[in-house]
Each structure stands twice: as C-alpha cells, then as structure tokens.
Amino acid sequence: MSAIDLSGQNLPGFDATTDYWQRTVSEAELDQSPLPPYATSYPARLPDGRYLLLPLRGMPSSPDRCVASLIANQASMEVVEQLALHMAEAARAHAFDVVVGLPTLGLAFAPLVAKHLGHRRYVPLGYSRKYWYREALSEPVSSITTPGKGKLLYIDPNQLSLIAGKRVLVVDDAVSSGTTMVSGLNLLARCGADVVAIAVAMRQGRQWQQKLRQADGSPIPVVGAYDCPRMEKRADGWWPEG
Numbered sequence: 001m002s003a004i005d006l007s008g009q010n011l012p013g014f015d016a017t018t019d020y021w022q023r024t025v026s027e028a029e030l031d032q033s034p035l036p037p038y039a040t041s042y043p044a045r046l047p048d049g050r051y052l053l054l055p056l057r058g059m060p061s062s063p064d065r066c067v068a069s070l071i072a073n074q075a076s077m078e079v080v081e082q083l084a085l086h087m088a089e090a091a092r093a094h095a096f097d098v099v100v101g102l103p104t105l106g107l108a109f110a111p112l113v114a115k116h117l118g119h120r121r122y123v124p125l126g127y128s129r130k131y132w133y134r135e136a137l138s139e140p141v142s143s144i145t146t147p148g149k150g151k152l153l154y155i156d157p158n159q160l161s162l163i164a165g166k167r168v169l170v171v172d173d174a175v176s177s178g179t180t181m182v183s184g185l186n187l188l189a190r191c192g193a194d195v196v197a198i199a200v201a202m203r204q205g206r207q208w209q210q211k212l213r214q215a216d217g218s219p220i221p222v223v224g225a226y227d228c229p230r231m232e233k234r235a236d237g238w239w240p241e242g
Contacts, residue, residue, distance in 0.1 A: 001054070001096060004214070005164050008191055013042055014056060014057060014058055014066075015040045015041065015056075017055050017069070017071070017074065020041075020053060020055045020069075020074075020096045021052070021054075021070065021071065021072075021074060021075035021076065021212060022075065022076045022079065022234045023076065023078065023079065024046060024051060024052050024079060024082060025050060025051050025056065026048040026049070026050055026051070026052070027049070027051065030053075031210075032044055032053075034051065036237065036238065036239045036240060037063075037234065037236045037237025037238060037239055038056065038062045038231065038237055038238040038239075039237055039238070040055065040056055041055055041056060041068075042054045042057070042068040042228060042231070042238075043066065043203070044055060044083055044227075044228050045085075045226060046225060046226055047086050047088060047089070047090075047122075047225065047226075048086075050205060051073070052070075052079065052083075053225065054068035054070060054119055054228065055069050055120060056069070056148055056231060057069045057173060059202070060100065062165070064228075064231065064233040065231065065232055065233070066231045066233070066238060067176065067204060067205075067228075067231065068202075068204070068228045069151060069231055070105075070173060070174060070193065070202050070232070071107035072105040072173045072201065073105060073108055073111065075108075075146070077218070077228050080108055080112065081112060082111065082114035083109065083201045083225045084109045084113050084116060084201075084227075085116055086114075086201075086225035087109060087199040087200070087201060087224070087225050088112075088116035088117050088121065088123065088221065089114050089116075090096055090100045090219065090225070091113065091117065091169055091199040091223050092117065092222065093223075094165060094169065094196055094197035094221060094223075096168055096169040096196050096197065097166040097167045097168070097171050097195065098119070098122070098123060098163055098165040098166050098167075098168055098169070099113060099119055099122040099123070099168075099171055099223075100122065100124075100125065100150050100163060100168050100169070100170050100171065100184075100193070101112040101122055101123070101124045101170075101171050101172075102125055102153075102170060102172040102180065102184050103124070103125055103126050103127050103153070103182070104172065105143060105172070105173035105174075106171050106172035106173050106200075107124055107233075108173065109171050109172075109173060109199075109201060110122045110124065110171040113169075113171050113199060114171075116166065117169075117183060120176075122171075123151070123155075123159050123162050123163055124153065125135070125153055125155050125184060125187065126153075126154055126155075126156075127141075127151055127152065127153065127154070128154075129152070130155065130156065130157075130213070131153050132156075133156065135156055136190075136193070137154060137155050137157060137160075137187070137190070137234065138152040138153060138154045138187070139152065139186050139187040139190075140152060140153075141153045141179075141180055141182045141184075141216070142179055142183075142201060143184035152194065153183050153184060153187055155191060160191055160192075161221060162190070162212055163188065163191055163193040164191055164192035164193065165192055165194075165215035166174040166193055166194065167194050167196045168188060168193045168194060168195045168196065169195075169196065169197050169198070169199060169200045170184060170185070170188070170195055170197075170198045170199070171199050171200070172184075172198070172199075172200050173200065173201050173202065174200050174201060174202040174204055175179075175198065175203055175204065175208045175224075176203070176204040176205060176207065176208065176224060176230075177211075177212075177230075178208030178210075178212055179211075180211070181198065181211070181212055182211050185212070185220075186190035189215075195214075196220075196221075197220065197221045197222070197223065198212065198220055198221070198222045199202070199221070199222065199228070200222065200223075200224045200225075201225045202224060202226060202227075202228050203222060203224035203227045203228070204228045204229070204230060205229060205230040208222070211239075229241060
C-alpha cells in the first residue's frame with residue numbers, strides 16, 4: 001500500500017491551514033500589517049479589538065480572485081466560543097423566539113449562540129435525510145466553497161411546531177454570495193417561520209445584501225462577528241475588491 005501524501009492540496013501561493021483559527025491575537029501580536037496588500041492571510045478584526053487570522057483561498061474558476069476562509073469545525077473551541085459570543089451580543093438587539101442553525105458549519109455556532117441568549121434549545125436544519133423526512137420540507141442548496149449540485153436542505157417534520165408562526169434568528173458560519181442562506185430562508189418560509197434576523201461569524205463581501213430580503217423587499221438584518229472583503233490579485237499582493 002502506498003503512503004498517503006501529507007503535503008496537502010493547496011493552490012499555489014496559499015498556506016496550509018493546520019495552524020489557522022486556533023487563537024485570537026491583539027494588534028501588537030499580529031505578525032503582519034492589518035492593512036493591504038495581503039500575501040496569504042487576512043487579519044479579521046473582532047468587536048473587542050482583537051484579530052483572527054484567516055487563510056486566503058483561491059477561486060479555481062478565477063485565479064485572480066480569492067476569499068478568506070473560516071472552517072469552524074477545524075477551529076479551536078476557544079475561538080468558536082469567542083465568535084459565538086460576539087454573534088450573540090450582536091443579535092441581542094432583535095426580538096425572536098427560536099434560534100435555527102444551518103448546516104454544516106453553522107451548527108458549530110447555533111447551540112452556543114442560543115445558550116448565550118438564554119435559550120435552552122435550538123432547531124438544526126440538515127443535509128442528511130432520515131426515512132421519516134418529507135420531500136416537501138426540503139430545498140436545493142449550493143455554495144461558492146462547496147462545488148456540485150443535488151444537495152438538499154431538510155428540516156425534521158417533528159421540529160415544525162417549534163418554528164411555525166415563530167420569530168426566528170438564523171445562525172450560520174458565514175454569508176458570502178447569499179445562495180446557501182436563501183435556500184434556508186425559502187425552506188423556513190414554507191414552514192411558516194418569520195425570519196427576523198441572521199447571525200453569522202463572517203460577513204464576506206457584499207453580494208449577499210441584495211438577496212437576503214423579506215417578502216415585502218425589506219432587508220433582513222445580518223449581524224456578524226467580523227467583516228471580510230473578497231480579494232483581487234494585484235502586482236503587489238491581494239487587495240479588497242473594488
């Protein structure tokens with residue numbers, strides 16, 4: 001049996017991620033400038049003034065574009081806890097009855113956000129279909145970081161009574177293009193839920209702003225632990241788009 005190649009599958013010019021997302025640092029502890037141009041990482045500033053260093057990841061379809069990456073289930077528990085606390089504090093201004101978590105990485109934050117806000121439980125959506133699930137309670141979904149089609153978002157029919165007619169806070173790890181979030185909103189609307197706000201760890205770029213709206217066209221408030229631009233390649237490194 002041949003040995004496994006442990007060198008990683010990184011695009012040229014980008015770091016391996018083994019040591020990322022493990023701690024937050026003060027500006028004095030940063031080993032790079034918080035200002036562009038960036039080389040292989042982006043320092044995201046948190047509400048408490050500390051920074052979380054994020055690896056940059058190339059877009060295979062656009063070599064001159066990249067995004068900063070957060071993979072919550074590879075982050076330290078301390079970092080996930082810190083981000084969830086910031087998310088909860090930002091969401092506190094909105095009145096809601098129940099917290100709903102989106103898969104997969106949003107489920108790392110949803111129970112913690114719910115707990116910080118004084119809730120005893122939350123409602124998870126999922127991609128895995130149990131035999132008692134109903135096709136009518138599913139929604140197609142895709143994202144910029146997860147290629148492929150055919151994935152469906154489900155809610156357990158037994159959980160419907162927890163969200164029908166209720167004001168909902170939706171929790172996910174990030175919002176970028178808004179495509180995944182729209183799928184969640186569509187499914188929740190069919191379940192009779194009223195989404196009053198969205199809480200994410202990372203708000204990336206601005207593409208999502210025109211998509212995340214109520215039926216009357218008004219924007220759904222989206223709060224986050226930090227903001228992160230999409231990046232474009234220039235001669236001296238990566239710069240925020242536009």
